[in-house]
Amino acid sequence: MTRLFNDPAAFVDEATEGFVAAHAWRVRQVPGGVIRSTKSEPDTVAVVIGGGSGHYPAFAGLVGQGLAHGAAMGNLFASPSAQQIYSVAKAANNGAGVLLSYGNYAGDVLHFGQARDRLVSEGIPCEMVKVIDDVSSASLEEINKRRGIAGDLTVFKIASAAAEAGYTLDEVVRVTEAANLRTRSFGVAFDGCTLPGADDALFHVPEGKMAVGLGIHGEPGISEQEIPSADELAELLVGRLLEELPEGVERANGARASVLLNGLGTIKYEELFVVYRRVNRLLEEAGVRIVEPEVGELVTSLDMAGASLTLFWLDEELERFWHAPADAPAYRKGSVATAEQIDAAELDIPDPDAIPPASEESRQSAGRVLAAIEATREVIVENAEELGRIDAVAGDGDHGIGMERGARAAAETARDAAERGAGAGTLLRMAGDAWADRAGGTSGAIWGAALNALAATIGDETAPDAATIARGVEKARDNIMHFGKAQVGDKTLIDVLVPFSETLTEQVNRQASLPDAWGTAVERAHEAAQATADLTPRIGRARPLAEKSIGTPDAGAISLAMIVRAVHDVLQEQASNG
Amino acid sequence: MTRLFNDPAAFVDEATEGFVAAHAWRVRQVPGGVIRSTKSEPDTVAVVIGGGSGHYPAFAGLVGQGLAHGAAMGNLFASPSAQQIYSVAKAANNGAGVLLSYGNYAGDVLHFGQARDRLVSEGIPCEMVKVIDDVSSASLEEINKRRGIAGDLTVFKIASAAAEAGYTLDEVVRVTEAANLRTRSFGVAFDGCTLPGADDALFHVPEGKMAVGLGIHGEPGISEQEIPSADELAELLVGRLLEELPEGVERANGARASVLLNGLGTIKYEELFVVYRRVNRLLEEAGVRIVEPEVGELVTSLDMAGASLTLFWLDEELERFWHAPADAPAYRKGSVATAEQIDAAELDIPDPDAIPPASEESRQSAGRVLAAIEATREVIVENAEELGRIDAVAGDGDHGIGMERGARAAAETARDAAERGAGAGTLLRMAGDAWADRAGGTSGAIWGAALNALAATIGDETAPDAATIARGVEKARDNIMHFGKAQVGDKTLIDVLVPFSETLTEQVNRQASLPDAWGTAVERAHEAAQATADLTPRIGRARPLAEKSIGTPDAGAISLAMIVRAVHDVLQEQASNG
Structure with a gap:
């Protein structure tokens, strides 16, 4: 349960203030969320991500050099408003257009869409990629209805590395969509999380049971079963993901993939490593070449007890971008070039209260x-x-x-x-x-x-x-x-x-x-x-x-x-x- | 509770295998624990840390360039044996002696001491610094009896950066002891963690209560009280730590300090940020200049519900080493120089079964x-x-x-x-x-x-x-x-x-x-x-x-x-x- 808060209604605002204070040399707060505190190359695409709060490091923890340029931060498990997204995107814009990327949930789709309309109407080129990695949330035939879960990270990472590399907006969209279609996740849950001040968890899984494919906000899953051993869980997750290779990957044997084993809050590091041991062996047995895996807490739901496995099938271009350096509050790899801090006065921060001229x-x-x-x-x-x-x-x-x-x-x-x-x-x-x-x-x-x-x-x-x-x-x-x-x-x-x-x-x-x-x-x-x-x-x-x-x-x-x-x-x- | 395991007796071995598989380009397994997989400068001091498992990222997650050279990994919450420590130290040794550093617990003291004796008897210079940051575990008069908790990180980081800078063993010891005496932590707990396969948690805190100063393995604390608001908790933690400035820090106003707000497992990121917001304000009000703080899970106890605050009071040398780059599985900052992978054949891995000559x-x-x-x-x-x-x-x-x-x-x-x-x-x-x-x-x-x-x-x-x-x-x-x-x-x-x-x-x-x-x-x-x-x-x-x-x-x-x-x-x- 969530134990530490003041006024539950102020939880997200207060967490944001603390987050920004802790990472002041990487991010700065703007109306609606955060942007990088470092300057980006002019005339490059800005990648703006976002979603509900409560999923840290998603989304604000993934803003920084080599990763997103900004994150719009909604209330707990609630989409940011169109105004928030618009405002963050304006501040993050580097002159070559904005890619909005977010998990596929109705509220996010609605608000990111509105924000895009507003940006485009102001002459800022803007495209969107909604993350659809969760194989349990819809069939392959309806892949566009799938939810976005831990695959957020791979999609955002590729989009951002492509933007950093100077790709045009169209090119960023192309490679981001490729990453999206090559990212597949499958998750399980053992218990739900409790919102600050709430009497009970958002949902429960019966004691001793595991819900297969349950969504991170309690959206229905596929089935319920006894809690398996760590090895059995690895077999379940890997088995399901190897059943469904994305287009362009003909067989697992010899294919290159990154692997994310994600804990949602209270499934801890040592447990994840025990599961990863078997995941690693199974993928090796299947001939998959594992590239820079990640085991840890990448997309959480407060203190939800759950875990998910993501396979991100690489091609040469995606692998290059996956390796690219990043320096965000919660995701760092390689060596990023030193960048100047931005000058706050130069930011285009729309005043939500400004009244444009009217007839x-x-x-x-x-x-x-x-x-x-x-x-x-x-x-x-x-x-x-x-x-x-x-x-x-x-x-x-x-x-x-x-x-x-x-x-x-x-x-x-x-x-x-x-x-x-x-x-x-x-x-x-x-x-x-x-x-x-x-x-x-x-x-x-x-x-x-x-x-x-x-x-x-x-x-x-x-x-x-x-x-x-x-x-x-x-x-x-x-x-x-x-x-x-x-x-x-x-x-x-x-x-x-x-x-x-x-x-x-x-x-x-x-x-x-x-x-x-x-x-x-x-x-x-x-x-x-x-x-x-x-x-x-x-x-x-x-x-x-x-x-x-x-x-x-x-x-x-x-x-x-x-x-x-x-x-x-x-x-x-x-x-x-x- | 810990849900994912196979044979509970094999938990640590399996977690280690998974950990090493996930971080193969940073660490490699040796008998007794892990060492860096990258070459270090010859004739530099090796820093070898260690302790019980179940505290990830302590200890193995803190091995890598700019951080420790090796970690001896005991069973869950149990000290590594002298043989394990000795073996890791031999493999990590770069020719200029070894610093052993660990939290102050009886079993660790015993086994690190034995390992040191064995290394010294073989002509390998070896010194020890035991971490004593937990102010709640003994009075200032008995500071050497204090436990080591999240302050492990600051002490290990400074020791490692000093070693990386080419300091001699004596100099590394001097600066590590300075870091140790300038690191003070204070923690609270809301509930204990459950070992894999156990029926119940190691300890419990009554529902709705908070144990003040309780140790991370359930060692007795100072008092029990109602769970406070996030702000009240920040006030409790900051207040206690400002009461006790280390020697050499005359007053908080104007002093420079790093700040760690550590979650022990199920107190999650957003909660920590809400607490940090107030910590940050209180320290600013006291005139403390905050340098590169860390808010997250730095030293855990499986899924224990708890948090601790650490103040690390800097001087010029310590601040320089705190800023120094690091690239460990669970702690990365700045840009480390690219290093070659070690050649396994060159490692001095003692064969624990070898029989030396005897009369x-x-x-x-x-x-x-x-x-x-x-x-x-x-x-x-x-x-x-x-x-x-x-x-x-x-x-x-x-x-x-x-x-x-x-x-x-x-x-x-x-x-x-x-x-x-x-x-x-x-x-x-x-x-x-x-x-x-x-x-x-x-x-x-x-x-x-x-x-x-x-x-x-x-x-x-x-x-x-x-x-x-x-x-x-x-x-x-x-x-x-x-x-x-x-x-x-x-x-x-x-x-x-x-x-x-x-x-x-x-x-x-x-x-x-x-x-x-x-x-x-x-x-x-x-x-x-x-x-x-x-x-x-x-x-x-x-x-x-x-x-x-x-x-x-x-x-x-x-x-x-x-x-x-x-x-x-x-x-x-x-x-x-x-």
Whole structure:
């Protein structure tokens, strides 16, 4: 269990401060995370990694010469927000574009994607590689659905060494994708970890049992069995990984690979070495040439009891980059060239509170948007308790609290932005970021993403017409469906959002006014929400949360229906006031 | 708990094999432990460290360029034997002498001392520095009684950097002792660790409590309290260490120090960083200039839940050596120069089975010594169960088993040595090493030390007369008392050994024959053993084992009395046979 903390809510901020103090000559803190404290070659690609906190050395421990240029650091086991990632990437940028790399989890995919959009819109070339090494999380046919676990390290290391070598962004992407497809991991768990201040572990494995393929946040695994001997575990892990050689590696015999044996927290060094003894022998028997292996704690989950094995199949280029020197807080090899410390004054640290210029029209629109956001806050605050109650039937009961926190933060931020002259797009973006940051969880990510999609469509130049707003809602819907992977019928807010968006677009195409179109869409939304809610007592939770499905089932649908109705009232009032 | 192992008895050997396989380009295995796999400058001092296993990265993880030249690796939490240390030191020796450095625990003191004697007797200059950083284990007045904990790292690092810089052995000792006296640590524990295959942890701290100053093997601490917040823990640790500035550091304000915040196994990185945040602020407030701190797992105890803070107060020379580059499996900083791999054929690896030349007389004596050792085995095997029963009253009940394993191994080794023409001294030394290796525990260390002291006194040149044997017994007694710190009356085998040795010397000085003198001494020994044993039911265990006092109380005294009587029978028989 996690024993040492002050205020659990401040845990990540305080850990970050301590981490930076301990490694001041390698990293420095910027809004959203950390970057190298050393200068990089100008006009080279910057590699920015990130993910939830609690996985040290991932992610901040892997920032430094020869490794990543920056890491965006989310809350414990929660994706960093798009704003955090964007901000770290801006500070890390060396002029030749940014590669974002992160483990394949829904929240990370969503937020890194948004950050990328924002960077590209500002003219910073940006590409993404999501790590998919965990063979137990999806079949080979669905390799793109696999999670990222300890293979983060090999992918980040190769990307960074390629950037350090002066590769262009396209070349960095090519070699990073090659590393990603040639990295395969398989893990087991014996017990979960406890978040600071929590009463119990995130999950448990029954005493004396081992969960095979269980995810590092407790995502379901493949099977459960008795705890094997160290040798049997080695055989299980090596056997599974040798079954699945990546494309380009025809047979294990004679192939070159690096090997990572990773402890997740409380499986300690001596135990790992006992397991590695057998791993090493088995791979040698299979004819694999082992190159610079690593045995230790590379990607953890606080004090989770678990271990994973990673094989990273090399080609000549990958092997060269794997050998390349690195000097990060938690990963050092070879001799790096001495580098100057950066000058903080030269950093491009975006001020998240800065208001970009906007047209007069757009600033007037911003006032209307603010009214809609304030109406949203009112309806959520009024119904927070009821939403919690609904959520408790099928979900974990925190939907009301999360929505209330998010909506309050969004309204407060929006009012401040309006007072400081923000256009409608900027106001929506800042409100969305505030919502995501303060609400946390999946609903925070969804609402953050929705408002950001609207913001990007509306912009700060013109007053949005009905068609633009309908397009913005479509974009929000597409984003959420793309990243969250929920479909209509999964009993999530998608069940409401899809008919709402369809109707809105349809009505606008028929030249209906915005208030009228919106009103018709609200009716459809409420029918859909009702249908969804009615199912709850009969079929229970729609999709297990552990699958990181989208939204809090049905309570999310209901809160969306409430919000669009509240917004309708505002639109009507605004129309009648001229 | 420790979950991953095969045969618990093979745990350390298997972990060592895995460790060496994972770090083959930095370390190589030799009998007794590991040495660097890279060549060192000729005619430089070799730093050889060591201690029990289960503390990774201590000790083997700290072998490599810029750090130690070799590590002797004992069983889990048990000192390496003198033979192991000697063997590693011979292989690591670069021609300018050897510094042995280790934590201050009775078994380590005993065995490193013996190894040093053997190296010196072979003309290899050898000095020792025992680490004494743990302020909670003894008062400042008794600083030499303090234990070594995470301060191992600073002391080893300085010694190694000085050796690397070409310092002579005397200079290395000077700077290492300075580092030792300027390193102060203070630790806390929340729960103990479980040895592989054991049913329960070595010790427990009550749920929700924190033991202050508890030793890493469960040795008693200062007090117990509620688990504090991270900030309160930082205040406790920093406060205690600032109370006690070492000589040469007049005040904290303006002084330069490195800081180690060490996790012992399951207190994880993020927690340590939260604590370090406050440590850093407190030290800055006190005016301490922090130099290259380390936050992580530096000296562990398997999966023990605990943490310690170390302050290492620098002067100019120490700071230079602290900054010096290092490239060990678990500790890397800066850029080390590329070094060639060693040629295994050039290593001086002593063959523990080699029989040095001996005089004909000494070889005949060896036959008599063999008979005495075989008689010892007989009496122990016959009484093993009874000794276990006696030990169970006051100790942990394993005295009989340990003595039986040791005596059997000693007799077997002695017979083999005699058959291969060993002199009496060599035969005793090999028997003593075998006893220590196989018996383990404190009684193994004691009997190994006793036979080694006799061996060194007797040698391989002449047949020992009564006076030589009496001197050998005195030497054995002095060794055991010096290293074990027990006195007559502590209810250990010292209660028997002291009167036995005194009487033997007295009788020999009066010109009594060896059998007669020995016989009189045996009578005194039995009186003393009886007196010791009688006390047991009334006063219970004499000294807590956790203090690493010498011997298993009273069962050790009784087995010694049995052995000297059995040897007396052999002496009489030999005398009557001529």
